[in-house]
Amino acid sequence: MDQEMADIETPTTNGSVPDILQKRNRSVTLKFEDVVYKIKTKRQGLSFSSKKVKEEEKIILKGVTGMIEPGEVLAMLGPSGSGKTTLLTALGGRLGGGKLQGTITYNGEKFSNSMKRNTGFVTQDDVLYPHLTVTETLVFTALLRLPNTFTKQDKILQAESVITQLGLTSCKDSIIGDTLLRGVSGGERKRVSIGQEMLVNPSLLFLDEPTSGLDSTKAQRIVSCLWELANKGKTVVMTIHQPSSRLYYMFHKVVLLSEGSSVYFGKGSEAMKYFSSIGFSPAVAMNPADFLLDLANGVYSDESTEDHALVKYKLKSEYTNNIEPQLKAVLHETGGFDRSQQDREFGRWPTSWCQQFCVLLRRGVKERRHQSFSGLRISQILMVAIISGLLWYKSDVSHLQDQVGLLFFVVGFWGFVPMFHAIFTFPQERMMLQKERSSGTYRLSSYFMSRMVGDLPMELVLPTIFLIITYLMAGLKRKLLSFLYTLLSLLFTVLVAQGLGLALGAFLMDQKTATTLGSVMMLSFMLAGGFYVQNVPKFIAWIKYVSISYYTFKLFVGSQYGNRDTYPCSEGHCLVKEFPSIKQMGVGLKGQIVAALALGIMLVGYRLLAYFALMRIGVTKKLG
Incomplete structure (x- = not known):
């Protein structure tokens, strides 16, 4: 460009x-x-009693x-x-x-x-x-x-x-x-x-x-x-x-x-x-x-x-x-x-799909970099990272409950932030999308893919910086593989939460309504995530199976603890996998694979929902 x-x-x-x-x-x-x-x-009917x-x-x-x-x-x-x-x-x-x-x-x-x-x-x-x-x-x-x-x-x-x-x-x-x-x-x-x-x-x-x-x-x-x-x-x-x-x-x-x-x-x-x-x-x-x-x-x-x-x-x-x-x-x-x-x-389109994708990608990055890397947003992330690092400073395995609390805090924080940020994406661009699609400027698929690809580097840099600061200050496992596993899990949940925000924004096209609904959904996911309530009644336990927080928390636990890891307890040393907050999550490989697959389905599913929702707008009249 x-x-x-x-x-x-x-x-x-x-x-x-x-x-x-x-x-x-x-x-x-x-x-x-x-x-x-x-x-x-x-x-509405003229009569106050009539709702017809x-x-x-x-x-x-x-x-x-x-x-x-x-x-x-x-x-x-x-x-x-x-x-x-x-x-x-x-x-x-x-x-x-x-x-x-x-x-x-x-x-x-x-x-x-x-x-x-x-x-x-x-x-x-x-x-x-x-x-x-x-x-x-x-x-x-x-x-x-x-x-x-x-x-x-x-x-x-x-x-x-x-x-x-x-x-x-x-x-x-x-x-x-x-x-x-x-x-x-x-x-x-x-x-x-x-x-x-x-x-x-x-x-x-x-x-x-x-x-x-x-x-x-x-x-x-x-x-x-x-x-x-x-x-x-x-x-x-x-x-x-x-x-x-x-x-x-x-x-x-x-x-x-x-x-x-x-x-x-x-x-x-x-x-x-x-x-x-x-x-x-x-x-x-x-x-x-x-x-x-x-x-x-x-x-x-x-x-x-x-x-x-x-x-x-x-x-x-x-x-x-x-x-x-x-x-x-x-x-x-x-x-x-x-x-x-x-x-x-x-013809139907002035340029090819690849040309549309490349131009829209360059234009989108050039426009949105100011918003994604604004001083206010960077300051917010850095301040939360430093405060978190100070609160959990060198909190080793002897304070296992504190460590588990840190992991769940990261899950909650990076569930809300990308979701709220993504909710505003399509409502803010609705007028532009209608204008350009009505003129036959580009395909909806090229626009959508350019948004998804263009947002990747901008949406993943800040959580990476956050985790580096918090991970080094807190007493989490000092092994490269554990850090990389935790980082990948975090980036995975950021993308899934972003997809949820995109879907809500595209369906509702109203920022206030979408934000309210997103807050309720994410709070429900957190409450069923396995940290606050460990004995969830059966009639409402299904929420955890659609909860982003539940599967991310499971991945985080697996990144820090293994089947043979122990922690100091009243009996001397106890297995971490038997700790109440961890026992129901499990640290086995099978549980990790299931969690990753579930998040993968959500990653694709939420974006497909957003795409189909966007098909409702853009061209206001079909051509004969």
């Missing part, structure tokens, strides 16, 4: 878009007719129709809750969880793999890795999303070209940052998000509120960039809440939504003329966007007695009579393209 970053600093060309990217680009005409979207909602939940159907979009051609910018206007984002998501092929009706075509065809790869989608929230620089963010995206018809150098040059095109050169070596980490500005972060989609030179670009949270100057720059893209033959569709008049007149077409229905579709410059023709003219000169939003809310005059519902009804009626018939006549004109040829050209 460092070499890739160095290559960017010394490009071998002038940074123009590679010719191959221009050749594969196709213009797209987007048509949508009578688009209806319904969702089912649950509502009623299921209702809510209509979000009510027969929206329109068309956008190459070289045009379509702006979707409307008040909050009017259905702008829902319509944009439906047109972008990413809408799921409800019933979508109507016809949406791209050059006369339905959404396909080729169209998915030829489409860019910029969400309202900038989903970016905070510790990566602008250059690293775009280079990694280029390596993943650009096909193998590009060389690695071509992909890097394309990232450099986008950086120059979006005016990000001055901040290309700055980290992205987030609310807790100072990085680039909001406008620069938004341009990075747009740049990620521009890397593939999409023919069709969707943007959800691209100017949200930006001042007028930064918003002007964003929209100007999008206007220039459209001027090069792209098709640009965006939602925007309250644009300034300068921005409004840059839109070629405007669709105005009110409560899920269209009340205007046409050229932005002709909207005021149309509304004047049906009896709605502003009393004073004002921003057309503000006037349109007032109308969509049913507000026409400043009179408090105005019937807002009547205004909306008249607007919808006039649209149905004056605009919709002509619009549908235009939609039914011919136009299409050879979809099968495009599908063969694009």
